[in-house]
Amino acid sequence: MSTHVNGKCIIFSAPSGAGKTTIVHALLAAQLGLEFSVSACSRDPRPNEINGKDYYFLGIEGFKEKIGEGAFLEWQEVYTDNFYGTLKAEIERIWSAGHAVIFDVDVVGGLNLKRIFGDQALAVFVQPPSEEELEKRLRYRSTETEDKIQQRLRKSGQELSRAKEFDFILVNEDLQVAIEQAKNVVTSFLGR
Ligand code: 5GP
Numbered sequence: 001m002s003t004h005v006n007g008k009c010i011i012f013s014a015p016s017g018a019g020k021t022t023i024v025h026a027l028l029a030a031q032l033g034l035e036f037s038v039s040a041c042s043r044d045p046r047p048n049e050i051n052g053k054d055y056y057f058l059g060i061e062g063f064k065e066k067i068g069e070g071a072f073l074e075w076q077e078v079y080t081d082n083f084y085g086t087l088k089a090e091i092e093r094i095w096s097a098g099h100a101v102i103f104d105v106d107v108v109g110g111l112n113l114k115r116i117f118g119d120q121a122l123a124v125f126v127q128p129p130s131e132e133e134l135e136k137r138l139r140y141r142s143t144e145t146e147d148k149i150q151q152r153l154r155k156s157g158q159e160l161s162r163a164k165e166f167d168f169i170l171v172n173e174d175l176q177v178a179i180e181q182a183k184n185v186v187t188s189f190l191g192r
Pocket residue numbers: 014015016039040043074075076078084085086104105106107108109110
């Protein structure tokens with residue numbers, strides 16, 4: 001990656017359903033100089049999702065082509081046959097525009113990005129108040145089939161055990177409190 005775009009980044013990771021995406025959207029709306037890193041993925045868009053805004057929806061073939069081209073900084077098969085990845089070009093674009101990058105990635109991806117960026121990155125783990133609450137939220141959201149919900153719950157146990165490897169653990173019990181806390185920790189990191 002070229003050196004003139006050596007900026008900062010904020011990484012948000014969590015088990016599915018912890019509220020990470022909502023918190024990331026609130027941070028983006030707070031005008032802190034952050035720009036969202038739009039990931040590529042192989043799954044189909046959900047009804048409310050927009051290509052190029054939520055994800056670059058490449059399909060499985062398109063995704064594998066990008067892997068072959070070496071276009072990814074990191075990628076993961078987050079769920080069986082569901083690939084997600086961060087494009088190198090996305091980070092360069094955001095840093096060139098003078099913004100800090102904000103990532104919404106899975107736990108393994110988040111720790112990989114932290115390893116790549118070191119002190120340039122603040123890695124935040126969003127923790128649900130309990131596993132029961134996580135299940136409730138996943139069901140309430142009802143964007144996934146029962147099979148997918150089960151798959152996400154099985155994965156969340158492993159993910160929760162890695163929380164302590166992050167720079168900051170943000171407990172999302174009350175969403176408004178968590179958003180305020182997120183704003184504070186991000187602002188203080190960016191001001192350094
Ligand atoms: P969903 O299908 O619910 O949008 O996302 C599934 C999971 O993939 C989420 O935990 C999300 O954070 C993660 N994810 C999205 N983009 C990336 C990426 O570029 N890299 C990695 N490692 N995970 C990602």
